[in-house]
Amino acid sequence: MAEIAVLRDAVSRLCAGAGAVVWIEGEPGIGKSSLVAAGARLGEELGCQVSRGVADQLVHPPPLGVLLDCLEIGPRSSDPRRAQIAAFLSARRPALDLADATYAAAVEMVVALVDELCTVDPMMLIVDDVQWADDASLDVCRRLASAAAHLPLLLVLSYRPGTHRTAVRRLRDVARRRDVIRIPLGPFDPEAVRSLLTELVGAPPGAGLVKLAAQAMGNPLYLRELIESLVREDLVDIGAEAEVRDPGPGMVPRSLAAALDSRLSFVPAGTVELMRAAALFGGEFAVTELATLLGRPAIDFSADLQEAVAAGILVEAGRRMRFRHPLIRQALYDGMPAALRAALHLDVARALEAASVEPQRVAQHLLASGVVGNRWARRWLTDAGPVLANRAPNLAAELLRRELDHDPSDEHERASLGMTLAQVLIATGEHEVAAVQARQALEAAIDPGDRGHLWWMLARALFSGGHNDAAVATLHRALGSSDLPDAWRARLLGSLAMFQRAGCGDVDTADATAREALRTGEAAGDAFATAYALTHLWISHSVRRQHRLALGSVDRAIEALGTVADHVDLRAFALHGRIFSLQNLSRWSDAEAALRDARDFLRTANRADDTTSGVTAAVLMFWLGRWDDAQAELNAAEQNTSASTYRGLREGGPGWLWHGVAALIATRRGERARAAAHLRAGFDRPVVTVADRESTDFLLVARSLAAEQEGDLRKALDRLGGFLERRPGEMTLTHQWLPGLVRLALAVDDRSAAEAGVRACLAEAAAEQVPARAAASADRCRGLYHADPAPLRSAVAHYRDNGVPVELAGALEDLAAVLAQRSEIAQARTALDEAIDLYSGFGATWDIRRAVARLRGYGLRRGVRGARAKRAGHGWEALTPTERKIALLVAAGRSTPDIAQNMFLTRRTAQTHISRILAKLGMRSRVEIAGAVFSSEPDSVAADR
Structure with missing residues (x-):
């Protein structure tokens, strides 16, 4: 048949090293599974690794369940990589933060495992009925779909239409790409x-x-x-x-389900009853699970299992058994009275809990039972709630709501359930409901530690919901409690300091609060509270431009957290703050080293692809002129920008930065449509607090530049007006944008605006504890305003010495304009040529056009050095230095995780670079990259060895 031929061709190309995605779509029973099985046989015949999994129709499928089965990841696996992932998932680590990254990290580990397996032999990874897969498995599939084209990986996904989950829709969007092989299966004619x-x-x-x-x-x-x-x-x-x-x-029988059920009349009654019990587990089950439920050894019912296989009711699925079709299982399940099903689901939950099965599986059966108020169930939910909240928040919320609606009589029990529900609601972004739930739990809570935790959650829910004043009032009320444990008092004071500054910019009051938090946290020996207070002091020092003190505070915070990989978000926040402070001190090479340190930590903490880390890296790469690298970081972070936040420590500033940096690069490269899309997305988010506003500066500059490109210089100037004065408590580094404001003001002959820009930049420079970036920006502003080349040469020397090409290029352009204005044409041309060379290096085509037009107004025309070569768009010359190094590592057979670790990149960023390499070289697979490197050894690549 034609569909088999398509699969055979895809498998043949896989054996040659070219991966792809195959998307098989059709209704139940249309032949998807048969086609998938045929594809698997083809792969095995041609010597590929074949891993096949089948997703199951469960209300709350276990996280990563289908991928763990597919890849045979389990604690007893002989492969240490698989065993490590299984051990990581089974760990029960208490977490202070409001969300545990366990499954996000596991997603990365599974993706990395597939990547590594592909370096051994071509691989077919098949997921049947992918619409039933859990969100984490869908995320893995989506990520692998993006990578399959340049791995020896054939990702085969079969899908039944009609599922409306967000994660499924996102995967379907990937399947709509042109490079995806689509095989629609329709009904027989x-x-x-x-x-x-x-x-x-x-x-x-x-x-x-x-x-x-x-x-x-x-x-x-x-x-x-x-x-x-x-x-x-x-x-x-x-x-x-x-x-x-x-x-x-x-x-x-009129219904096909009944027709399927009729088959059961031809098998022994004992087999039917066994199958009804098995139907409680879903479409697939382990024989050991069934034995646990029945309280019998498997040997006792092995004959009935074999009878079910012989009758075509069950088929083998690796180490598990699977119903041949969901309708068979449904017929068995529906054939039980509802009351019996409920009782049996409760029995299954008890049996799985006794066997120490992961809590998500227990919870699924507890939910299916519909039982509320059961003493055992409530005790289990109280004990397992915190772990369940982190790993399956939606399932946890449903169970917790159901129990609380039943109104537990025990006050402590109600408080524990309510606290866990509030934690879940915050993690899922339901801030308003979380606040209501936290208040209700507070009324029932008796334990002082529980009350401290609830006050913390209530304040966080209020602040996240945009009610900063209410959050501050809540914390004051909590701190008035006489029985509040010192550790929680310190943490609440740390939160109060953050909210006082972030909400209304009251940095002095916030500082006093943070210092009290620091004293209390140190006295209580609470590392989190101590480091939390120090990170606030880092913020306040940064606001005051005391960057050396800021660096000292953030270093103390990192030291206070010690070497234990706890409090991952707080440590990441501190490490990123360190990068920021080093940039402000013009210690750019140290900032790069600090980024590598941060990524080493995140890798150790199984957060290797942390989104916020990618945004921090993109900002650093922007100023260093490595715009392709910055875009790679942003592209890698794109999938998770909605989650760009340090949980409970600072809100989603990285989201604004993500759109802002992307928009500014696109604008300066003349990519107007792309820039406009990022501007719309960035400004679509409401700016509520001071902390929000200070993250929008790149967006504001990009919007100003867009107006300038449209020829409206006055509008462009007006859009930068907000940088003339920082609001109280605001951290925005206005000095880095003020030279642009002065240039525009002079272009429209608005001397008062230009003078205001100079004054604002001088004030920024005066506030610096040690002269650094603001001082250099002030030199640029003064040189432009007074048409004086001396301060501009000073700024050029600063940027040249410290290796900041973006600001160096701008200062050289300004110097060329002032020299041309003074009729020093030869020196002006030299400065302009160097500026244009720098702009060309990072692709700032708009800056080149602007600089040439600007200098033409002073009678300076290009042409002495001839036309500069355009940046290559294809071939080896088009590769950036980073991409050339990665190409060599690909040719050496290194997996994506290895490349990422070697290059101090996230795995996603490394994958983005590989995609760009393939596009620039016009290739389809890593094998082609390796062949090209080792056969021709281009000089530009060999030089990087």
């Missing part, structure tokens, strides 16, 4: 139905049989089930034609 009927009964079908078969709507599985039930009941006469004896409407 009438001729194919006749052929199948002939094959099934051994004779051409008569008119009555054809009419009856039309009920199957061309679905081959339903046709088979229908015909097999007719044959078993001896309702078909076979002669020259095959015809039903009585084609009346009542001669067979």
Whole structure:
């Protein structure tokens, strides 16, 4: 058939090193699984690694469940990589922060495992019924779909339409790409139905049989089930034609589910009852689970299992058993009275808990039971709630709400359940509801530690919901409690300091609060509270431009947290703050080293692809002129910008920065449509607090530049007006944008605005504890305003010495303009040529056009050095230095995780670079990169060895 031919071609290309994504779509029973099985056989025959998994229709599927089964990841795996992932997932680590990154980290580990397996042999990874997969497995599939084109990986996904989950829609969006091989399976046409009927009964079908078969709507599985039930009941006469004896409407069950159920009458009663028990576990089950539920050794019911296999009810699925079709399982499940199903689901939950199975599995059966108020269930939920909240928040919320609605009589029990529910709601972004729940839990809470935690959550929910004043008032009220434990008092004071500064900019009051938090935290010996207070002091020193003190505070915070990988978000916040302070001190090479340190920590903490780390790196790469690298960081972070936040420490500033840096690079490169899209997305988010506003500066500058490109210099100037004065408590580094404001003001002959820009920048420079970036910006502003080349040369020397090409290029352009204005044409041309060379290096095509037009106004025209070569768009010369190094590592057979670790990149960023390399070289796979490197050894690549 044509579909098999398509799969055979894809597998053949896989064996040659070219990966792809195959998307098989069709309704249940249409033949997706058969096609997938045929593809798996082809892969095995040609020597590929083949891993196949089947997702199950559960209300709350276990996180990563289908991928763990597919890749045989388990604690007893002989492969240490698989065993490590299983051990990581089974760990029960208490976490202070409001969300545990366990499964986000596990996603990265699974993706990395597949990447590494692909370096051994070409791999087919098959997920059948992907629409039922859990969100984490879908995320892995989506990530692998983006990588498959340049790995020896054939990702085969079968999908049944009609699922509306967000994660499924995101995966379907990937499947709509042009490079995805789509195989739609539709119902059989009438001729194919006749052929199948002939094959099934051994004779051409008569008119009555054809009419009856039309009920199957061309679905081959339903046709088979229908015909097999007719044959078993001896309702078909076979002669020259095959015809039903009585084609009346009542001669067979009307529903296909009932037709499937009729098959069960031909197997022993004991087998049917065993299958009904197995149906409680879903479409797949482990024999050990069934034994645990029944309280019997597997040998006792092995004969019934074999009977079910012989009857076609069950099939083997690796180490598990699977119902041949969901309808079979559904017929068995629906055949039980509802009350019996509920009781049995509760029994399953108890049995799994006794066997120490992961809590998500227990919770699924507890939810399915519908039982509320059961003493055992409530005790289990109270104990397992915190872990469940981190790993399956939606499932946890549903169970917790149900129990709380039943109104537990025990006050401590109600408080514990309510606290866990509040934690879940904050993690899922339901801040308003979380605040209500935290208040209700506070009314029932008796333990002082629980009350401290609830006050913390209530304040966080209020602040995250945009109610900063209410959050501050809540913290004051909490701190008035006489029985508040010192550790929680210190943490609440740290939160109060953050909210006082972030909400209304009251940095002096916030400082006093933070110092009190620091004293209390140190006295209590609480590392989190101590480091939390120090990170606030880092913020306040940065606001005051005391960057050396800021660096000292953040270093103390990192030291206070010690070497234990706890409090990952707080440590990441401190490490990123260190990068920021080093930039402000013009210690750019140290900032790069600090970024590597941060990524080493995040890798150790299984947060290697932390989104906020990518945004921090992109900002650093922007100023260093490595715009392709910055874009790679931003592209890698794109999938998770909604989660760009340090949980509970600072809100989603990285999201604004992500859009802002992307918009500014696109604008300066003349990519207007892309820039406009980022500007719309960035300004679509409401700016509420001071902390929000200070993250929007890149967006504001990009919007100003867009107006300048449209020829409206006055609008462009007006859009920068907000940088003339920082609001109280605001950290925004206005000095880095003020030279642009002065340039625009002079261009529209607004001397008062230009003078205001100079004054603002001088004030920024005066506030610096040691002269650094603001001082250099002030030199640029003064040089422009007074048409004096001396301060501009000072700024050029600063940027040249410290290695900041973006600001160096701008200062050189300004110097060229002032020199040309003074008729020093030769020196002006030298400065302009160097500026244009720098702009060309990071692709700032708009800056080149602007600089040439600006200098033309002073009578300076280019041409002495001839036309500069445009940046290559294709071939080895188009590769950036980073991409060249990665190409060599790819050619050496290194996996993406290895490349990322070697280059101090996130795995996603490394993958983005590989995608760019393939696009620039016009290649489709890593094998082609390796072949090109080792066969031709281009000089530009060999030089990087």
